[in-house]
Amino acid sequence: MLRNAPLDSPDIDALKARATNLRRHMLSMARGQGQGYIGQGLGIADLLAALYFHELRYDPQDVKWIGRDRFLLSTGHYSIALWAALAEVGIIPVEELTTYGADGSRLEMSTLDTTPGVELIGGSLGHGLGQAVGQALGLRLAKSAARVFVELSDGEMQEGSTWEAAMSAPHFKLDGLVALIDCNGIQADGPVVLDMEPVAEKWRAFGWETLEIDGNDMAAVVGALMLSRHANGMPKAIVLRTSPGKGVARIEQSEKSHFFRVDPTEWNAIIAEFEKSVGEAA
Numbered sequence: 504m505l506r507n508a509p510l511d512s513p514d515i516d517a518l519k520a521r522a523t524n525l526r527r528h529m530l531s532m533a534r535g536q537g538q539g540y541i542g543q544g545l546g547i548a549d550l551l552a553a554l555y556f557h558e559l560r561y562d563p564q565d566v567k568w569i570g571r572d573r574f575l576l577s578t579g580h581y582s583i584a585l586w587a588a589l590a591e592v593g594i595i596p597v598e599e600l601t602t603y604g605a606d607g608s609r610l611e612m613s614t615l616d617t618t619p620g621v622e623l624i625g626g627s628l629g630h631g632l633g634q635a636v637g638q639a640l641g642l643r644l645a646k647s648a649a650r651v652f653v654e655l656s657d658g659e660m661q662e663g664s665t666w667e668a669a670m671s672a673p674h675f676k677l678d679g680l681v682a683l684i685d686c687n688g689i690q691a692d693g694p695v696v697l698d699m700e701p702v703a704e705k706w707r708a709f710g711w712e713t714l715e716i717d718g719n720d721m722a723a724v725v726g727a728l729m730l731s732r733h734a735n736g737m738p739k740a741i742v743l744r745t746s747p748g749k750g751v752a753r754i755e756q757s758e759k760s761h762f763f764r765v766d767p768t769e770w771n772a773i774i775a776e777f778e779k780s781v782g783e784a785a
Contacts, residue, residue, distance in 0.1 A: 513557050513725045521591065522552035522721065523781055526750055528587035530777060532603035532610075533763070534770045539604060539612065541763045542747035542754050544584035546687050547654070549721050550743060551588040554652065558728045563593045566619045575635050575653040578685070579613035579625010586610045586618075594620040629662025631655050632682060636668050639680040639738075650679040658690035661697050666709070672738040673710030680738040681731045682711065685718065687747045703742045711740040718743025750780045 525548040533539040554574060555561075562568045576585050583603065590597045595609075595618070602608035609618045614625035622638075623631055635653035642649050659665060672680055686702055688695055699705070703715040714730065716723040724743070731739040748754025751773055754763055765773060 511729075513553075513729075515722050515725065518552050518556055518725065519549075519721050519784075521556050522548040524591055525552055525584065525587040526777065528590060528597075528600055529583050530751075530774055532583055532586065532600050533765070534774070535601055536604040537765060537767060539583050539763065540580045541583060542689070543578070543581045543656075543685070543687065544587070545749045545751065545754065546745035546747045547581060547584050547685055547718070547743075548587075548749065549719050549724050550654070550683060550685075550745075551584055553721065553724045553728055555588050555592050557725055559652070560649070566594060570647065570649055572649050573622050573635075573638055573651045575623040575631050575638070575651065576614055576621075576625055577623065577631020577635075577653055577655040578628065578659060579623075581654070581685075582610070582612060582614045582625065585614060585621070589618075589620045628656075628659045629664040631659075632665050632668035632672075635680060635682070636672050636675070636677065639672070639677040640675060642679065643677070648679075650681065651677075652681045652683060654683045654685060656690075657684065657686040657688065657699050657702065658695050660684070660699050660702070660705075661695075669706065669709045669711070676736040677738045678734045678736050681728075682706070682738065682740045684740060684742045685745055686742055687745045689747055703740075706740040706742070710737065712737040713740040713742065715742040716744070718745035719749050750777050752776060752780075 526545050529541055529544045533541040559572045561571045589595045590600050603610045604612050614621050616624050623634055631653050632655055635651050639651045703713050706713040714727045716727050727741045746755055
């Protein structure tokens with residue numbers, strides 16, 4: 504399934520169904536461990552479905568294809584979502600998802616580039632955007648039309664290195680670079696410590712063409728990605744307002760949804776709650 508170019512006629516319902524599948528995969532992985540960064544994963548499922556089933560150019564049979572678009576997951580602890588996406592597109596076996604977080608597994612709770620389809624080692628925050636700038640510059644020197652998409656978070660915007668990279672991208676006119684900023688309002692121990700608002704205006708002030716959308720509205724996500732395609736000499740920023748734990752009310756409402764632990768007796772209720780929300784949204 505080589506994606507030579509982004510699709511222009513998205514099937515929004517089909518993409519919503521893919522996002523639902525990603526969430527099912529994530530819940531299954533977290534159930535196996537009894538814990539995980541499930542809140543963030545559920546929150547960005549719509550984004551990853553839109554990227555991998557609509558926007559990105561890639562080849563599941565050749566993850567190092569030189570012409571591929573790059574997706575960098577700067578918040579490596581969101582790995583549960585990336586593993587779900589890589590399995591759904593056939594880059595890793597679906598059966599391997601059961602090893603999430605286990606000793607010796609390729610699917611750790613933070614990303615490693617030893618896993619097929621991973622472009623960036625995650626874990627220490629604040630480095631993804633800088634590496635994305637470097638990759639975009641390298642692709643330009645190689646005269647490649649490939650684009651670079653990098654996900655980062657509102658909590659990660661507290662890192663000074665993020666803003667050094669944010670200054671450099673407009674300077675180099677990297678219009679093939681797209682920052683995907685997950686604003687879910689949480690970090691390790693609760694709400695984001697520093698007030699980063701107004702997020703979109705900050706990126707505009709740094710010279711990025713910026714959109715702000717509901718990151719759990721599939722049509723809005725797809726539309727923003729399509730608008731980011733045009734070459735106008737400006738890097739693109741999409742600020743996505745997402746709900747951590749999307750689809751599971753008890754996770755959405757938890758103050759500790761950054762790293763969620765669940766008693767084994769609760770999993771059936773959580774999964775039933777999720778499936779009920781899917782049915783109500785249909």
